Amino acid sequence: MSETVVDMVKIIKNYQIADQEIHVLKEIHLQIKQGEFIAVLGPSGSGKSTLMNIIGCLDTPTSGEYFLAGRKIQDQNEKTMARIRNTEIGFIFQSFHLLARQTALRNVELPLIYAGYKQKERRAMAEAMLEQVGLADRSSHFPNQLSGGQQQRVAIARALINNPTILLADEPTGALDQKTGIQVLELFHEINSRGRTIIMITHDAGIAKQAKRIVNIIDGIVSEGGLNIA
Amino acid sequence: MLKEILMMALDNIIGNKMRSFLTMLGIMIGVTSIIALITVVQGVTGEVIDRFSEMGAGKVTVQAYGTALKAGLNENDIADLSAIEYVSGVSPTVSLGSTAVRNNKIFEDISVEGNNEIYFENNQDMVIQGRPLNIYDMSGYSNVCIIDENIADELFWGENPINKQMYLSGQNYTVVGLMESETNFYRQNVGRVKIPYKNALSLNAAANIMNIEIYLYDANETQAANYEIENVLNAAFNYAEDSFNIVNFESILSSMQEMQSMLTAMLTGIASIALLVGGVGIMNMMLVSVTERTTEIGLRKALGAEPRQIQYQFVIEAVLLSLLGGLFGALFGLLISYIASAAMDTKFALSPTAIALGLGFSALVGIVFGWAPARKASRLKPIDALRSE
Ligand SMILES: Nc1ncnc2c1ncn2[C@@H]1O[C@H](COP(=O)(O)OP(=O)(O)O)[C@@H](O)[C@H]1O
Ligand SMILES: [Mg+2]
Numbered sequence: 279m280s281e282t283v284v285d286m287v288k289i290i291k292n293y294q295i296a297d298q299e300i301h302v303l304k305e306i307h308l309q310i311k312q313g314e315f316i317a318v319l320g321p322s323g324s325g326k327s328t329l330m331n332i333i334g335c336l337d338t339p340t341s342g343e344y345f346l347a348g349r350k351i352q353d354q355n356e357k358t359m360a361r362i363r364n365t366e367i368g369f370i371f372q373s374f375h376l377l378a379r380q381t382a383l384r385n386v387e388l389p390l391i392y393a394g395y396k397q398k399e400r401r402a403m404a405e406a407m408l409e410q411v412g413l414a415d416r417s418s419h420f421p422n423q424l425s426g427g428q429q430q431r432v433a434i435a436r437a438l439i440n441n442p443t444i445l446l447a448d449e450p451t452g453a454l455d456q457k458t459g460i461q462v463l464e465l466f467h468e469i470n471s472r473g474r475t476i477i478m479i480t481h482d483a484g485i486a487k488q489a490k491r492i493v494n495i496i497d498g499i500v501s502e503g504g505l506n507i508a
Numbered sequence: 509m510l511k512e513i514l515m516m517a518l519d520n521i522i523g524n525k526m527r528s529f530l531t532m533l534g535i536m537i538g539v540t541s542i543i544a545l546i547t548v549v550q551g552v553t554g555e556v557i558d559r560f561s562e563m564g565a566g567k568v569t570v571q572a573y574g575t576a577l578k579a580g581l582n583e584n585d586i587a588d589l590s591a592i593e594y595v596s597g598v599s600p601t602v603s604l605g606s607t608a609v610r611n612n613k614i615f616e617d618i619s620v621e622g623n624n625e626i627y628f629e630n631n632q633d634m635v636i637q638g639r640p641l642n643i644y645d646m647s648g649y650s651n652v653c654i655i656d657e658n659i660a661d662e663l664f665w666g667e668n669p670i671n672k673q674m675y676l677s678g679q680n681y682t683v684v685g686l687m688e689s690e691t692n693f694y695r696q697n698v699g700r701v702k703i704p705y706k707n708a709l710s711l712n713a714a715a716n717i718m719n720i721e722i723y724l725y726d727a728n729e730t731q732a733a734n735y736e737i738e739n740v741l742n743a744a745f746n747y748a749e750d751s752f753n754i755v756n757f758e759s760i761l762s763s764m765q766e767m768q769s770m771l772t773a774m775l776t777g778i779a780s781i782a783l784l785v786g787g788v789g790i791m792n793m794m795l796v797s798v799t800e801r802t803t804e805i806g807l808r809k810a811l812g813a814e815p816r817q818i819q820y821q822f823v824i825e826a827v828l829l830s831l832l833g834g835l836f837g838a839l840f841g842l843l844i845s846y847i848a849s850a851a852m853d854t855k856f857a858l859s860p861t862a863i864a865l866g867l868g869f870s871a872l873v874g875i876v877f878g879w880a881p882a883r884k885a886s887r888l889k890p891i892d893a894l895r896s897e
Contacts, residue, residue: 336890356814357815360812363811380519389811394509
């Protein structure tokens with residue numbers, strides 16, 4: 279249980295706007311071990327999403343080294359990056375990002391399509407996963423027929439379907455009321471208790487407290503916030 | 509994977525019914541006009557060609573203009589033509605003028621044509637009453653003739669002329685058949701008589717054979733036969749220029765067919781402009797679609813879609829849209845050409861070439877005009893795409 283799944287060494291991310299360089303991430307060092315439930319806590323604009331995009335292989339750092347599950351992520355071509363995102367990362371977004379014209383089941387199946395599973399297998403796996411998040415009876419509903427909490431649980435099922443190394447959640451409760459937010463966090467605990475690594479990004483200290491470990495990020499600089507034994 | 513991508517594309521087309529239909533309309537109009545034009549043109553010209561080839565297949569017509577030394581062909585030349593290996597029969601026409609007399613009634617300026625039995629075998633419908641001339645009439649001693657209705661009216665006064673006698677250039681002839689009169693646009697009461705070919709030569713020893721029809725065993729050997737015929741005629745007229753003309757139906761036929769395909773190509777080209785306009789419509793819709801679905805594209809990429817898979821999804825969507833338009837267009841085009849051929853009373857021929865062309869073109873238009881938008885989609889960076897909302 280001590281394998282390092284995320285290893286960031288001197289990660290820097292700059293954006294060039296006109297002739298001005300914006301330093302968003304400043305020499306970030308971060309190690310996350312298999313099975314951790316970690317919260318990245320910081321105010322708006324501090325660089326949380328930028329960090330998440332690099333962890334999730336949606337973006338590449340300006341400099342520094344990043345190892346994901348022991349593999350160095352650097353200058354890979356688009357196709358390889360797509361494969362890594364498909365198999366290693368499960369994304370959860372603040373606004374759910376479900377496809378509006380697809381049923382809950384089809385939404386959950388989506389990563390399996392790109393992983394090359396056959397229709398029958400996909401269906402069975404997606405149904406099982408929806409059951410795990412408590413939505414077995416909603417599989418043929420469309421997103422607009424589901425509540426926010428239910429939509430986020432569909433998104434969680436989708437994130438877990440490919441059995442990823444990391445569950446990566448950017449403000450997962452940001453669009454939910456407090457009660458459903460807590461339900462989602464309970465689901466996270468349950469998922470983490472089965473050994474899945476969870477990285478959760480939030481600007482809310484109360485929500486960050488739910489994680490086992492907190493990392494603070496302010497102005498692109500990361501500092502350890504300590505362990506929670508909540 | 510292809511099946512999934514196809515489903516995705518179809519989902520989106522069905523999800524935007526009205527827009528998809530309007531986009532398809534351009535392609536539909538293009539394909540409809542291509543198919544309708546091709547089938548109608550081929551139906552009409554095909555019928556003309558069919559009738560023409562029925563009339564003239566396996567037949568070569570020679571017109572002998574003659575030279576100062578030799579005004580036309582003679583019996584030896586006919587024998588030479590008959591001897592050509594491809595030739596099944598030669599039917600010369602010996603033309604001369606004459607006067608017909610019966611019971612003191614006189615019909616002047618009759619055009620008399622001497623023909624052989626081959627001529628009558630090949631012009632079965634000519635005799636409307638009585639019988640045609642046959643091989644037994646060709647001995648040269650049998651004075652039989654076929655007259656036209658003008659002469660029958662003038663000399664027989666409505667009596668049945670068959671087996672009755674009349675004088676032709678002073679010789680007694682028995683009428684055995686009747687043929688329709690031909691209207692001549694400057695002489696109304698033209699009279700025509702057909703007599704055995706040898707009789708015509710003996711009526712006027714100087715009569716020239718100006719017109720010969722040569723029948724071939726096999727229409728496919730027209731070219732080779734043509735060559736041999738030319739040799740014989742060149743020898744007959746001592747290689748004098750413009751002394752004869754060979755009309756062969758195969759060459760007329762092939763130039764008609766050439767004209768047909770030229771016409772088809774031209775009309776297809778014009779109709780293709782509609783198809784191009786339709787293609788621009790598809791490109792426009794796909795560009796809008798890519799912009800609208802930027803977040804979806806970003807999400808798909810975050811979930812593991814490769815650029816190529818995104819590109820295929822959009823290209824296939826464009827092709828599907830275009831092909832669907834093409835399919836409806838083909839149906840409409842066939843319907844229109846069916847109605848048109850019924851109205852013009854021509855044969856309705858379902859042209860597989862036209863359908864293949866229409867569908868092939870529309871698929872091509874889909875690929876060509878779907879390519880750029882799809883490439884744009886596939887190149888979107890997932891973070892930018894996700895952030896766009
Ligand atoms: N594509 C970009 N181009 C320029 N600046 C960017 C871009 N993405 C993010 N930034 C800037 O980087 C900073 C951090 O953004 P972000 O990581 O989204 O913050 P957070 O998620 O913590 O709110 C912000 O100041 C933002 O304006
Ligand atoms: Mg953010």
